[in-house]
Amino acid sequence: MGRAVGKQLYCFDFETESDCDLKACGSVVYSHHYSTEVICLCWNRVGEPDVGEWVPGALESTLTQLVEHQDTVFMAHNVGFEKAIWRNIMMPRYGYPDIPDDRWHDTMAVCAEKGLPLGLDEACRALRLPEQKDKAGSKFTIGLSKHTFDKTGMSKVNRPEDWRDIVIAYCHQDVAAEIALHKRIGWMEPKEREVWLLDQTINARGVAVDLAFVTAAQTIVRDAIAPLASQFMDATGLKFTQTAKLLAWFKARGLHIPNMQKGTLDSILGSDEHGHDDDIDWELFVPDMPEDLRRLLKIRQLIGSASIKKLDKMLECTWHGIAYNLLQYHGAGTGRWAGRLLQPQNFPRGVGRDMDHVVSAIMTGDHRYVDAVIGPPVEVVVGALRHALVSRPGKVFVVGDFAGIEARVVLACAGQHDKTALMAAGENPYIDMANQIFNRTDITKTDDIFEYTIGKNTVLGCGFGMGKDKFHLRYCPLQSLSFAERVIQTYRKEWAPEVPKLWYGLEAAVVKTVHDRTAHEAYGVEFWMERDGWLTARLPSGRKLWYYDPKPCTVHVPWDIAILKNAYTYGAQKTGHWQRVSGYGGLITENVVQALARDLMVHAMFICERENMPIVLTVHDEIVCEVDECGHDWAKMLQQIMEDRPQWAIDMQVPVTAECWQGDRYRK
Numbered sequence: 001m002g003r004a005v006g007k008q009l010y011c012f013d014f015e016t017e018s019d020c021d022l023k024a025c026g027s028v029v030y031s032h033h034y035s036t037e038v039i040c041l042c043w044n045r046v047g048e049p050d051v052g053e054w055v056p057g058a059l060e061s062t063l064t065q066l067v068e069h070q071d072t073v074f075m076a077h078n079v080g081f082e083k084a085i086w087r088n089i090m091m092p093r094y095g096y097p098d099i100p101d102d103r104w105h106d107t108m109a110v111c112a113e114k115g116l117p118l119g120l121d122e123a124c125r126a127l128r129l130p131e132q133k134d135k136a137g138s139k140f141t142i143g144l145s146k147h148t149f150d151k152t153g154m155s156k157v158n159r160p161e162d163w164r165d166i167v168i169a170y171c172h173q174d175v176a177a178e179i180a181l182h183k184r185i186g187w188m189e190p191k192e193r194e195v196w197l198l199d200q201t202i203n204a205r206g207v208a209v210d211l212a213f214v215t216a217a218q219t220i221v222r223d224a225i226a227p228l229a230s231q232f233m234d235a236t237g238l239k240f241t242q243t244a245k246l247l248a249w250f251k252a253r254g255l256h257i258p259n260m261q262k263g264t265l266d267s268i269l270g271s272d273e274h275g276h277d278d279d280i281d282w283e284l285f286v287p288d289m290p291e292d293l294r295r296l297l298k299i300r301q302l303i304g305s306a307s308i309k310k311l312d313k314m315l316e317c318t319w320h321g322i323a324y325n326l327l328q329y330h331g332a333g334t335g336r337w338a339g340r341l342l343q344p345q346n347f348p349r350g351v352g353r354d355m356d357h358v359v360s361a362i363m364t365g366d367h368r369y370v371d372a373v374i375g376p377p378v379e380v381v382v383g384a385l386r387h388a389l390v391s392r393p394g395k396v397f398v399v400g401d402f403a404g405i406e407a408r409v410v411l412a413c414a415g416q417h418d419k420t421a422l423m424a425a426g427e428n429p430y431i432d433m434a435n436q437i438f439n440r441t442d443i444t445k446t447d448d449i450f451e452y453t454i455g456k457n458t459v460l461g462c463g464f465g466m467g468k469d470k471f472h473l474r475y476c477p478l479q480s481l482s483f484a485e486r487v488i489q490t491y492r493k494e495w496a497p498e499v500p501k502l503w504y505g506l507e508a509a510v511v512k513t514v515h516d517r518t519a520h521e522a523y524g525v526e527f528w529m530e531r532d533g534w535l536t537a538r539l540p541s542g543r544k545l546w547y548y549d550p551k552p553c554t555v556h557v558p559w560d561i562a563i564l565k566n567a568y569t570y571g572a573q574k575t576g577h578w579q580r581v582s583g584y585g586g587l588i589t590e591n592v593v594q595a596l597a598r599d600l601m602v603h604a605m606f607i608c609e610r611e612n613m614p615i616v617l618t619v620h621d622e623i624v625c626e627v628d629e630c631g632h633d634w635a636k637m638l639q640q641i642m643e644d645r646p647q648w649a650i651d652m653q654v655p656v657t658a659e660c661w662q663g664d665r666y667r668k
Helices: 022-032 061-068 079-094 107-113 120-126 135-143 163-185 190-205 211-236 243-252 262-269 291-303 306-316 355-363 367-373 377-383 405-414 417-424 429-437 449-461 468-475 481-495 498-516 585-610 634-642 647-652
Strands: 008-017 037-045 051-054 072-076 104-106 207-209 395-402 520-522 525-529 534-538 544-557 560-574 577-582 615-619 622-628 658-663
Touching (some): 022 079, 079 104, 104 107, 107 120, 211 367, 306 377, 395 585, 405 498, 405 585, 449 481, 498 534, 498 544, 534 585, 544 585, 585 634, 622 634
Antiparallel strands (some): 008 037
C-alpha cells in the first residue's frame, strides 16, 4: 500500500505513564512493565473535525468498530510504540482484537524516507507547520512517569486535580500535529512501504541475548575497573572526572590533548567502535607516545566508554531474553538502517582471538582468569560484546556481509569497468592499488602490511573525494603530506580516473536542476524538483532519494576566491540538529553509492524471506538470519542469494561478493 486508496485513515495516539524508562528499555519492555498504564487514547479521522477518545474503564463501541473494520488504517508517529501498547495492554487487559502491521501507517517512517528529522516536534518545526507539538503538555506528561520526587517528576499525591484533562488536551494536540504532518509529507513510495513492513517484521522477531554471558561480563568489568581506577589515581593524583586538571597533567608531560571527548581519544588511541576505520591497523599509524601515558589514556577511554554501558542496556531492553526493535528504518538518509537500544551497528571490534575461548573465559566471571589466559579483562569484554547475541534453541545464525560494496558500486557508477572486471574476476583490488601507489608488482597481503593497508584504505576511502589532508590525518600521519598527496593523485589520475568525473557530473546535474528548476540526468541518476518542496534523485534501482528545501546559491571555488560558481544547499539533520547543508559532488556521490548498496541488500533480504531464512538483524552491509539448525549449508545458500544481482546492478556491471558464515553466536 502506497496511498491508502479506498481506506479510512485515522490518526491514533496513546498517552501513558510508567515507572519504566521508555528510552532505555524500548517500547516492548515498557508496555509489558507492571507499572505501565494507559492514560488515554485519542483518534481522529483525517479530514474530519471530530476527535474520539478512550480512557480506562470507558465503554467505547466506536473504537471496536474501527479496529474490526478492515478498511481502517491507523496512523501514528512511530507506530512501534502504539503497536506495543495496543498488543501488550489494550488486547490482553481490555479485550480488543489485533491490528495487523499492514493496517498501520507511520509518519516517522515517511520523515525518515524524505530526509526530515524523526521527532514529531522537530519535523513540524523543520516544515514550519502551523500545528506544532505542545511542549508544555509534553513536559507535563513526561513528568508523570518520573517518580523520583525531583523537580521534573510528580508523585501521584501531588498532581493537580485536572491532570488527566491536561494530558488528554496534549494528546489531542499531538493528533492535530500528526495529521498536519501527514498532509504535508504524504505517503511512502509503495516499494518502500514493503521495505518498512519487512523492517517491522524483523524488529518484532527480535534477537536472543545470552543473559548469563552479560551478567558474567558485568562482574568482570565491575571487579576489573576498581584496580584500573586505583592505577589511574596513583599515577595522576586525579579522578576521571577532573577533565581540566587531567588535560593540564598530560600537557605537562608533553602530550597536548584538546579535550577528553570520545572522538579525540579514539583518534589518538584507535577506535574500538565499528565504523569506516574498522580495518585500520592503528599500531602502524598512531604516533608514538610513552607507554605509561598511552596506558593511562586507554584507562580513561575504557572507563568512559559507551561500550561498557551496553551491558546494562542489554539487560534493560530484553523481554524474556529477547531484544526487540533494535533497528531504525531508514536511519540514514540513504536508506540504511540505524541501530537502537543496545546499538548493534556500533559494536566494538573483536579481540582477534578464538571466540569460543574468549566466551568461555568471560563466562567464569573472574577478571583475574581472563587477564591470565587472554589479556586485559575490560578490553576483552568490550571486544566481545557482540558475542552476547545468540541464536534461539534449535536455531543457528547465518550471516552474510557484502565485501567492499561501496568501492565496487562507486567504480561501477563511474564506468571504471577495468577495475570492476578485476574485482569480478576475484583479483584483490587493494593489492592492485598498492602496487600502483608504490610502483611495484609483488606486494602481498601478509608480507607487505603497510603497503597493503594503504592500498586498501585508498580503495575504500577515496571514492567520495577525500583530499590529501584528510587521508594524511586518518591513514598515514607518520608519513609526509606529499606522500598522502601522491596516494590521492594515483587514485584519481591513474587507478580510477573515471571516478572524479562521476563527482563532477552528478554535481553539475544537481546544480542545474536546483538553479533552472528543470530535470537533469547524469550517470543514470535523474534529478527533479518536486512540486512539494523536495529535490529528488531517482536512482538506477528505481528508488528516490529526497532532499528538502533545496536553494540555489553561489560559492567561491577553492583555488581562486575571485571566481564564483553555482551551488546549492538543502535542509538536513546533521550532528543532531536541523540545519542547511551545502551539497557538493563527493557528497551526492556518497549518497547515491550508499543508497544503491542498500538497495542491493534489500534485494537480498526479500529473497531470504522467500527462501525461509528469516532475518533478525542488519548491521551496516551485513544480513543476519536465524534458521533451523540442521544439515543445510546455510552459509553457501546465503552467499548465492546475496550475490544474485537485480537487473539494474547487472546493467551497471556491479561486481558483488559476499562473505558468509553460520554459527550459534554472533561474531564479526
